[in-house]
Amino acid sequence: MGGDHGPSVVIPAVAQALAKLPADVRFLLHGDETVVGQEIARCKGLAERVEVRHAARVIAMDEKPAQALRRGKGSSMWNAVEAVRDGQATAALSAGNTGGLMAISKLLLRMSADLERPALVASLPTPRGFTTFLDVGANVDCDAERLIEFAIMGDAFHRCAHGTPHPSIGLLNVGSEEMKGHEEVREAHRLLREGGFELNYKGFVEGDDLTGGAVEVVVTDGFTGNVALKAMEGAARFMRNELKGALTADLTGKLGALLAGGSLRRFRDRLNPPPAAPLLGLNGMVLKCHGGAGVTDYEYALRVAVDLARSDFAGEIKRNMRRRPASMVEPGEEPAEGEV
Amino acid sequence: MGGDHGPSVVIPAVAQALAKLPADVRFLLHGDETVVGQEIARCKGLAERVEVRHAARVIAMDEKPAQALRRGKGSSMWNAVEAVRDGQATAALSAGNTGGLMAISKLLLRMSADLERPALVASLPTPRGFTTFLDVGANVDCDAERLIEFAIMGDAFHRCAHGTPHPSIGLLNVGSEEMKGHEEVREAHRLLREGGFELNYKGFVEGDDLTGGAVEVVVTDGFTGNVALKAMEGAARFMRNELKGALTADLTGKLGALLAGGSLRRFRDRLNPPPAAPLLGLNGMVLKCHGGAGVTDYEYALRVAVDLARSDFAGEIKRNMRRRPASMVEPGEEPAEGEV
Numbered sequence: 001m002g003g004d005h006g007p008s009v010v011i012p013a014v015a016q017a018l019a020k021l022p023a024d025v026r027f028l029l030h031g032d033e034t035v036v037g038q039e040i041a042r043c044k045g046l047a048e049r050v051e052v053r054h055a056a057r058v059i060a061m062d063e064k065p066a067q068a069l070r071r072g073k074g075s076s077m078w079n080a081v082e083a084v085r086d087g088q089a090t091a092a093l094s095a096g097n098t099g100g101l102m103a104i105s106k107l108l109l110r111m112s113a114d115l116e117r118p119a120l121v122a123s124l125p126t127p128r129g130f131t132t133f134l135d136v137g138a139n140v141d142c143d144a145e146r147l148i149e150f151a152i153m154g155d156a157f158h159r160c161a162h163g164t165p166h167p168s169i170g171l172l173n174v175g176s177e178e179m180k181g182h183e184e185v186r187e188a189h190r191l192l193r194e195g196g197f198e199l200n201y202k203g204f205v206e207g208d209d210l211t212g213g214a215v216e217v218v219v220t221d222g223f224t225g226n227v228a229l230k231a232m233e234g235a236a237r238f239m240r241n242e243l244k245g246a247l248t249a250d251l252t253g254k255l256g257a258l259l260a261g262g263s264l265r266r267f268r269d270r271l272n273p274p275p276a277a278p279l280l281g282l283n284g285m286v287l288k289c290h291g292g293a294g295v296t297d298y299e300y301a302l303r304v305a306v307d308l309a310r311s312d313f314a315g316e317i318k319r320n321m322r323r324r325p326a327s328m329v330e331p332g333e334e335p336a337e338g339e340v
Numbered sequence: 341m342g343g344d345h346g347p348s349v350v351i352p353a354v355a356q357a358l359a360k361l362p363a364d365v366r367f368l369l370h371g372d373e374t375v376v377g378q379e380i381a382r383c384k385g386l387a388e389r390v391e392v393r394h395a396a397r398v399i400a401m402d403e404k405p406a407q408a409l410r411r412g413k414g415s416s417m418w419n420a421v422e423a424v425r426d427g428q429a430t431a432a433l434s435a436g437n438t439g440g441l442m443a444i445s446k447l448l449l450r451m452s453a454d455l456e457r458p459a460l461v462a463s464l465p466t467p468r469g470f471t472t473f474l475d476v477g478a479n480v481d482c483d484a485e486r487l488i489e490f491a492i493m494g495d496a497f498h499r500c501a502h503g504t505p506h507p508s509i510g511l512l513n514v515g516s517e518e519m520k521g522h523e524e525v526r527e528a529h530r531l532l533r534e535g536g537f538e539l540n541y542k543g544f545v546e547g548d549d550l551t552g553g554a555v556e557v558v559v560t561d562g563f564t565g566n567v568a569l570k571a572m573e574g575a576a577r578f579m580r581n582e583l584k585g586a587l588t589a590d591l592t593g594k595l596g597a598l599l600a601g602g603s604l605r606r607f608r609d610r611l612n613p614p615p616a617a618p619l620l621g622l623n624g625m626v627l628k629c630h631g632g633a634g635v636t637d638y639e640y641a642l643r644v645a646v647d648l649a650r651s652d653f654a655g656e657i658k659r660n661m662r663r664r665p666a667s668m669v670e671p672g673e674e675p676a677e678g679e680v
Binding site for chain 1: 465466467477480481512514520521522546547548549550551552560562563564566567568569570571572573574575576577578579581583
């Protein structure tokens with residue numbers, strides 16, 4: 001029911017995805033059965049391949065997380081996450097309210113291992129593939145331990161999403177020298193260097209490495225990550241508009257743009273950020289699809305969700321977490337309960 | 341002597357700038373008189389309009405700030421800043437080592453009023469003009485008071501650089517609601533809202549507002565600012581390369597690109613960041629030109645320097661600082677000496 005377009009986008013996307021996915025992939029659709037049913041009726045043969053679970057209410061796009069928790073029970077979003085908790089679904093995908101989805105997911109699924117809070121991960125295009133970038137907004141204040149958890153989660157995510165056995169990891173900073181940056185980032189750097197996490201840690205990276213592809217996973221706090229992600233999205237939007245303006249300013253520009261149309265479309269497609277962002281660190285898989293997603297985006301998001309659901313992603317994170325303790329414990333300190 | 345190209349770029353740029361600038365603008369050129377002299381000899385009529393001050397040594401591009409301070413005396417950079425301090429020059433422009441330039445400037449010129457450290461300011465293109473963005477890397481850890489100083493400096497800079505009487509100011513955050521962000525940014529928000537600074541403060545802005553033009557001055561700490569600036573530069577570079585790839589991938593693309601060539605060049609020019617970044621907060625004007633600047637960039641940087649030198653920029657900052665005290669002083673606290 002979520003996102004800017006609701007079932008009119010989600011249902012056709014499910015139909016398109018099913019046509020391409022293996023026969024054993026099944027979908028549970030949570031929402032108003034009348035509205036959802038009408039959309040399903042428009043897609044030939046879809047009714048036989050999906051199961052509709054009626055939900056009488058929805059989480060509105062502008063509800064606060066606390067409201068979503070208080071009044072969310074029985075909503076389509078709540079039920080979708082609950083189905084993951086109860087083992088009826090392997091992953092939940094929503095284009096709805098991000099804060100509500102995080103709060104409901106944390107409540108129903110709880111955090112995995114010793115992790116404190118979910119991290120939101122973004123994928124950025126680079127000349128060679130994708131950069132896994134986290135946290136992009138779930139955690140504003142991050143100490144060194146939180147940054148190391150992001151490295152552990154990012155490593156597991158990138159391995160599962162892109163098949164790289166040992167993805168290279170960088171810590172976002174304002175320079176590459178040891179003494180650069182604030183205390184948290186320098187402490188995380190020290191621990192990652194010395195810590196024996198079995199991570200392929202490469203050291204500090206800078207803002208332009210995010211789309212430059214210097215490393216495969218870039219770790220930062222949720223404040224810097226959110227600002228950097230939105231700054232890049234804004235810059236890309238500005239460039240697209242300027243390009244459009246430049247190419248329609250005069251006749252030869254227009255003619256050229258017409259001829260180069262296919263190339264320019266491929267250019268635009270290449271820059272579209274992948275439409276699904278997983279919430280990392282939960283006991284269960286929840287993905288956020290961006291609210292403005294159209295049918296093609298949502299179909300792509302569904303296939304990302306299926307790929308991740310088939311991977312041993314949660315297991316990877318848990319195994320990574322088990323490597324953490326010995327080196328996270330300060331010399332002379334007692335290891336915290338459950339960490340060894 | 342600084343930058344990637346040294347006098348072979350700086351001298352022709354001076355010649356080009358002089359041709360366009362009023363006759364009363366004069367240049368002092370600090371550097372190796374043989375090398376500089378050779379370049380001057382290549383530009384007809386230039387020798388009569390500039391004065392060369394010999395400097396036996398240069399600050400290398402990879403010298404640490406501390407090295408630059410220790411061994412910098414008598415270098416071309418040192419002498420250029422010293423000329424500002426001694427009233428022989430109104431502004432100094434260098435394409436050399438940034439850290440060295442900041443350290444030498446702070447030592448020789450000292451900070452203005454109660455300001456603590458220089459801030460580096462960047463100008464970003466927007467659909468309507470430019471965003472003044474600071475700090476982009478001089479101050480990694482910033483408390484609320486530092487952020488307010490940036491707002492004061494950014495306001496004065498934008499007024500002098502772009503002629504807007506009361507530039508609108510935003511504080512960079514991860515959302516626009518009052519409770520978003522970390523403690524420093526919320527405290528700065530509260531003070532700017534209540535403080536009576538006579539600033540046109542608009543509240544929180546987000547990363548995509550940097551190139552969106554929501555406000556004219558965007559304030560953040562040097563860590564976030566540096567990462568966001570470099571992330572946008574990286575994204576712009578990635579997009580230019582992708583576009584080039586897309587437009588040369590096939591014949592119609594190539595033909596279209598040929599026809600749209602003029603439009604694409606205007607597009608590229610529009611996105612080139614202004615090549616000169618002033619160091620704000622000093623008793624004297626020092627500008628940093630980016631190291632890779634070519635003749636056109638350096639000429640533009642020289643004209644920016646002249647414009648700023650003709651403005652009452654330092655006076656603006658001092659006047660702004662005078663408005664600070666009453667509201668910066670916590671209730672029940674004694675105002676610090678010199679602040680009232």
